[in-house]
Amino acid sequence: MIKNADQIFVLLQHWVMSFFPHALQSLVGVLLSVVSIICVFPALFAISVLLERKGLGRMQNRLGPNRVGPLGILQPVADGLKSLTKEDIVPTSADAVVHFLAPVFLVVIVFMGYAVLPMGRNMTLVNLDAGLLFFFAMGASTELSVFMAGWSSRNKYSLLGAMRAVAQMISYEIPMLLASLVVVMMTGSMNLGRIVDVQNQYTWGLPHWYIFTPWGFAAFLLYATATTAESNRSPFDLPEGESELVAGYFTEYSGFKFALFFLGEYVGMLSVSGLGATLFLGGWSAPLAILNWVPSWIWFFGKVMLSICVFIWLRGTLPRLRQDQLMNFAWKFVLPLSLLNLIVAGLWRFMGEGLTRWVVCSAILLVAYVVMARVGMRKERFGPRSYRYAE
């Protein structure tokens, strides 16, 4: 019974597949998985948007939307209807083809990332051997669509926002890759299913999640920082900050195309949360051995929504970073720490079991953090103010 609840989607898929002739069965199975991904994650997007608006509202000491439906629950429906029926304005001097293709490209690529995420026991769409590499390849391709959106609008503010966004995304891509590389190093495989399987073991009832190790904890924090920056979320949302650049690279988009960009951003956020849950939080495994009766997909989606809540919390709490502060942070703090983390993880592996390795590795990481964060990033002395004009 418990196993059935855990595997309910797999069983449903096999049941539907059994209606079709043998030759078509695998195609039908894949189509079913794809359709369910395309239905589930935009639904989660709607929930996240509502959660964000209500959550931010409460953090800012106001109610969120509360007109549409009880407690504002139907607000995403109203938003969706609005963006579908709004007039689609394309500026005359904009590059029509690129302007049209940019949101399409973004949404397609962002959805491709879900193909390798293990959403439950036996619930991965494609169990690729180089699954993590595929995910990061898709993540790297989204930057180009951001640029396409900004450039095709023929708008100085859009272009500026796009350049900033792309520079930020490239800068934080490397720490994200290095933080995930630690997990690959310690697991010995890039297969996401295998990474979850290794974390699915329990010692004294506590799981072997990578976040509970010193290097894993540091890697998780670095990964969380890097993915916040990759998704252009606060405190790294200068490229799309409303008070800075109108709306950044999607200023000239209205109606459904804007909705597609919005969808792409949130679905991207959900997918990197899913990857973070897989790499560090044990994917679909339960936090305690006694809780194994709860279906695995509930744990996965619970962890994803928890990450979304943390994203929303960060947005409501921290002030925005300036562009040069953001880039400084990436190259001078996050990147060296992630390289150090790799070394510490190697040290962990070669030190053998026992308490020593916990103490040594935690000590190295803490000292490095304190030295780099407190000493290395101290404010510069302010001299007389100098002006640099545009030429």
Added chain:
Amino acid sequence: MIGHVTALQGYLLLAAVLFAIGLAGALTRRNAILVLIGIELMLNAANLNLIAFWRYGPHPEALTGMMFAIFSIAVAAAEAAVGLGLVIHIYRFTQTTDLGQMNRMKG
């Protein structure tokens, strides 16, 4: 001459076409950056050649072709970075990327 074209020959022909297109572009376009784009196309065509020979060769488990292609990707990326840096530097001096106008040794 064209009897039965095997799969390997198909991939090699595709690589040859891409190489020729890249070469034509590198030799005829005026913008320095487009010349670099042509060079990238040529490198990619060579990579396709390498992978095709690796796949259809006698010992694919030795991984030689794939390793060669991966190193080639890394080298091409480094070369693109340096080349584009040079183009930007030259742009600062001559205020143009038009190769037709860079016909003096002075400056």
Added chain:
Amino acid sequence: MTIVFYLIAAITIAGALAAMLLKSTVHCALALTIAFAGLAVQFLELDAQFAGFAQILVYIGAVAILVVFAILLTRGSEAPKGGVFSKSWPAGLAIAAMVFAVLGWAVLSSTSVLPNETAKPTVSVLEIGNALMGRYVLPLEIIAVLLTSALIGAVIVAKHEKGSAK
């Protein structure tokens, strides 16, 4: 040869042709991205998954963006005066056609017994890692030195010098 090969080959060649023929430089860079994507799919067709995903990650995720940034920083998005092709374009085209003819003749008239179509190599990332750390460790280290020197070189070449003529 399968229909997938022909389709992806058509897309790749179309992208490459567009990259070399279009007037606007940014459009050329975006068409180049399509060519890169087509090539990545060809790598996947050839069972070289690691190379295919590395191609997407490196070329589309980094080189294409680099090219686009360089175009924007050198005002390449403005319309060029004097045409986009150089004055000696027939010579370039003839040379490229001759190169293609020679390559095509060499490919089509070869009588090698090479094609190994039945055995599908299953290469795992573990084997690639072992090979990189075992047999190919020297090229790996040399690539590391090369990339570091290219990084330092590109930064030095492209940065603003203090006090120089702008």
